[in-house]
Amino acid sequence: MAEHIAEYYSGLSVDKTLTFEVAIVIGFLAVLIAAIGILFQMKKWGYGSAGYGKEGQGGSIGAFLKLFLSQTFDKKHEQGVLTTLVMDILLQRRILKRSVLRWVMHITIFWGWIALFLFSMWIFVVELLSKAGIYHAKVHPLVENFPLVVTLNTIFGYVLLVGVLIAIARRLFIKEVREGTTFYDAFLIYGLFVIVITGFISEGIRYAGTVHATALTDLWSLGISNTASPPAALFHVVISLLFCIAMIPFTKYIHIIATPLSILTHGGGE
């Protein structure tokens, strides 16, 4: 059997397997579930009133969006929307002001998550193009043609891992944080941990026994043969889609939408 690595980008596309098709179906389902959930969240927010003492808006998504935009671009805010976006959302200075440790934890998870999400989308598109016969490389298309993506993907994987490990350590070793931890908190952080670990393992398995293997990827492969690459990659992709996409509106992941929106409506600031 040929090395799987020569025939796919994401680790899913292998001849005579259904893994890629399965991932596509689950991917669309995940996006659909997330979209429906977010709409219901917006509907819930739309039950509130437009202002103090006013009547509720009956769960109108349109009313919520209209109000959000008007509050975000309210001229009474002391700083512009762009400043809020950069300083308070992308750089998260409010967290930095309170705790350097928590800022390092959150900023690494935040940027690690975003970068891996974007790189995954990129690889997915390349793979789709390859499937459609529009784009193809003869050897290892990802390594040969997108070395920067591979390198950055690995770097941001470790960035995310650092943040997740800090988060877990906080919840295990700081008494107040530990006592205050609920399933709502644990689901997010341990879910992320499983995703990032399975990501490294599936990558390690993909390179196992190939010319692209390194000591580090061999370590992550846990000694599993390269032939197990498709199911390993599928497992990682499926749980990523379910944890990181589909569950967004129903778990603590909702904060990745609600918190930036809340900061924007208040005009940010320290």
Next chain:
Amino acid sequence: MARREPSLTTERFTTSQLLEIDACTRCGECLNWCPVLEEIQEETFTPEGREGMTDKQKLDFAPMNKLTGMREMLNKGYGLRAKLFGPRQIPEDDVLKLKDEIYHCTTCGICGTVCEASINTVEVWESFRRNAVINKRGPYGKQTGFVDLLASHNVFAADQEDRLCWVPEDIEIKDKADIAYFTGCTAAYRMQRVGVATTRVLQALDIPFTMLGPDEWCCVSVLIRTGQLELAEEFVNHNIDAMVKKGVKTVIYACAGCHRTSKIDWPKFYEGGELPFETIAISEYMDRLLNDGTLSESDFDWKNPLKKRVTFHDSCHTGRHCGVYDAPRRIYDMVPGADFVEMERSRELQRCCGAGGGIKAGVSDLALKMAQKRVMDAELVNADIITCTCPFCRRNIMDGINAMDTKIIFKDQQEILAEAMGLDLTLPDNPYIDKQM
């Protein structure tokens, strides 16, 4: 069969607040600062019916867990599952438990100040409280008496005609003026020395001012903080109309609670929206006059150097709620002989004295413990005097001082100014002399 109603409705919550409830990241920063949680964790205070709480149960009083409680209850009423199968009912005891936790809060706002998600927690608590009152779950304890007391238009059920009984005869109150001094119920009936000092200082600085007298009704802070809004619109509009009739352009306050309520809450109830005058703390007003050259420091005509170590307690309402920090400090800096020192926690991270949010009336033993904690802060910097710009903080901190073995005394900012300027603070004989605090 009729569809069930959610156990906790969204009534009185704004769209922004419902979003904010989901925005809480449960980072736990509020746990480090909440003064009520601190007392509960240190077991200096135990909420009624919660004896023997575990450390985990004590965290139910943490701001983030109050938000979590609201989120879970609202999701059971308005989430996807509720839409498909109807709202899940929550045992009434659970809702009442959350209600009690949210009423154990001085609405000091420090949780919002340190919040990573920029949540305006005070407004969320107050909306929940209003929702609780509408659904006959609130308010808490003796707070139920506020509405009856205000039938007299002040919180002490005193005769409204006596509103100016404390004003010395030689103080000139203009019939109409650009400036109005809004006294507030506490200074008018229980802390008249603050009122006398304020009017004396204004007159000494040649600042003409008017007052509403019997037409000055309660600012309704106590109602708004506890969710009892039935009278709010009437009172607010009455006060605003009375100010307009006197041609007032600027209302000044020596009471942080009245100031906050006028500045932030009155516009919500005023039929015309934006107030037809500005509302500022008296220290801000003096600071402005000093900056624009209307006043100079020599106008204060100091006669008695203070010769005391003074520390300033930023009231939550003037500080975190209205953002006034520098102006009161500038006033203290002018006082000759005042050795001004900051407490470790000051300005936006100040520790609440425990009086606000209906706690003084509703959970008085908690208010007392918090006041003592603040006095201890002042002791740590070896202050002789702890000072503030709020008669209600004054009342609670003085209760704290009286319950402790300490030499610290309390003086309002206006008292310090008046004494240093050698002004007479003798109270005229009036029916409330024996009730002064």
